[in-house]
Structures are given as structure tokens and as C-alpha cells.
Amino acid sequence: MRTRGWQGNLPQDADEAQARILQAASRCVERFGLQKTRLADVAAEAGVTRQTVYRYFSSVNEMLSAVAAAGAxxxxxxxxxxxxxxxxxxxxxxxxxxxxxxALPDEPALGLMLRLGETEFFTREATSSSAVALGAEMLRRLPVDWPAEGYDESALDGLAEMVMRTWLSFQQYPNHPPRTDDELRTFIRAWVCPRTPPTDGR
Structure with missing residues (x-):
């Protein structure tokens, strides 16, 4: 790493360098928007060359996915x-x-993908394997006895995908007039919650 890079403040190691690039990427997305953020913008924000950014991320999409993951x-x-x-x-x-x-639309990292007019990237990613894994981790962190509720690991992954797809649908296409939280709870319980959990995940 060159001393004239990093705005004169060299990172101590590769982990710090990567973290600072991600912080620069977050600021650029907030300033320019998701679709208009370029790798060159991030490099300039971090005070490094594009080649330095490429040392840690092979593409803008990989970098933006890492920005979201960092806040997960x-x-x-x-x-x-x-x-x-x-x-x-x-x-x-x-x-x-x-x-x-x-909560997600206001998240400084995850919510970057959901800003008005900038949903296409996150729409594709929301049902990717990494997003489903995030959904599964959301469910696992809750104090629910999943095996007692009828969910093995495979079924929990399937449930996570359903939750992510349902959330995305409500996010992209809200009701008019909007439902209250209690009205939404009634709807989800009636039409989304499965009656018989599939223990084989299908």
C-alpha cells in the first residue's frame, strides 16, 4: 500500500482496508444512488486507486453486496x-x-437497496441464496423451538424463502389505503402462515 494513498492514513491491515472501502461505498450509494455508484467513485471516496479496490472486490455488485452484508x-x-x-x-x-x-427501508446498509427508484438490484437479490440465508438467520435468532413447531433445517430454509418473498411483495406493492399493523397481522396469519409445516422442506 502506497503512503500517498488512503488520504495519507494507511490502514493497519487488509481487514481495515476492506472495511474502509465498504464505508466509502456506503457513503457513495447514499450520495449518488445505487444505480449511479461506480467503482471509481468509491476509490476516490476512499482515497485509493481503482486497482486497490479491485484487490478486495472483483466488481461493483460484489462490493455492494458486501455493503449490505456488513450491516446484517x-x-x-x-x-x-x-x-x-x-x-x-x-x-x-x-x-x-x-x-x-x-425497519429495512431505513437501514443504513441493507436499506440502501430499497430506496425509492432503486429497487431493481435488491429485487433480484432478495430471493437469492444469500438473501434466503439472511432470512433463515432472522428466524433462527428468534426464541422459537423450531423442531417442536414442526420445522427441520430444510423446512426452515423453505420458510425463510417464503418470508423473504412475502416481505418483498408487501414492500414493492403496498396496499392502498395501507393496512394497519394489526390488519396486516390478521391477513398474514390467515393467508401466509402454513397450516401444516413441511418437515422435508417441500
């Missing part, structure tokens, strides 16, 4: 604290969807 643990911790009272699968499904509808 903090988000999951806060969600787990907010929903610490949840004990049943139906409550977990319902409250996870509602919590995400309220």
Missing part, C-alpha cells in the same frame, strides 16, 4: 431484541415480515 449482523441483533417475546412459528413469520417492512 447488527440488524439481526436489533431485530432479535425487538422480537424477543416471539415463541411460535406463526408469530415469527408474522412479526418478521412486519418488522422488516418498517
Amino acid at each position: 449482523d447488527d440488524f439481526l441483533d436489533r431485530m432479535g431484541n425487538a422480537l424477543g417475546w416471539v415463541r411460535t412459528a406463526d408469530d415469527a413469520i408474522t412479526e418478521t415480515i412486519i418488522y422488516c417492512l418498517h
Whole structure:
């Protein structure tokens, strides 16, 4: 790493260098928008060359996915604290969807993908394997006895995909006039929560 790079403040190691690039990427997305953020913008924001950024990320999409992932643990911790009272699968499904509808658009990392007019990237990613894994981790962190509720690991992954797809649908196509949270709870419990959990995940 050159001393004239990094705005004269060299990172101590590769982990710090990567973290600072991600911080620069987050600021660029906030400033320019998701679709208009270029790798050159991030390099300039971090005070490095494009070649330095390529040392850590092979593409803009990989870098933006890492920006979202960097905020995932903090988000999951806060969600787990907010929903610490949840004990049943139906409550977990319902409250996870509602919590995400309220919280995700304002998340400094994950919410970057959901800003008005910039949803195409996240729409494709929301049902990817990494997003489903995030959904599964949301459910696992809740104090629910999933085996007792009828969900093995495979079924929990399937449930996570359903939760992510349902949340995305409500996010992209909200009701007019909007439902209250209680009205949404009634709807989700009636039409989304499965009556018989599939223990084989199908």
C-alpha cells in the first residue's frame, strides 16, 4: 500500500482496508444512488486507486453486496431484541415480515437497496441464496423451538424463502389505503402462515 494513498492514513491491515472501502461505498450509494455508484467513485471516496479496490472486490455488485452484508449482523441483533417475546412459528413469520417492512427501508446498509427508484438490484437479490440465508438467520435468532413447531433445517430454509418473498411483495406493492399493523397481522396469519409445516422442506 502506497503512503500517498488512503488520504495519507494507511490502514493497519487488509481487514481495515476492506472495511474502509465498504464505508466509502456506503457513503457513495447514499450520495449518488445505487444505480449511479461506480467503482471509481468509491476509490476516490476512499482515497485509493481503482486497482486497490479491485484487490478486495472483483466488481461493483460484489462490493455492494458486501455493503449490505456488513450491516446484517447488527440488524439481526436489533431485530432479535425487538422480537424477543416471539415463541411460535406463526408469530415469527408474522412479526418478521412486519418488522422488516418498517425497519429495512431505513437501514443504513441493507436499506440502501430499497430506496425509492432503486429497487431493481435488491429485487433480484432478495430471493437469492444469500438473501434466503439472511432470512433463515432472522428466524433462527428468534426464541422459537423450531423442531417442536414442526420445522427441520430444510423446512426452515423453505420458510425463510417464503418470508423473504412475502416481505418483498408487501414492500414493492403496498396496499392502498395501507393496512394497519394489526390488519396486516390478521391477513398474514390467515393467508401466509402454513397450516401444516413441511418437515422435508417441500
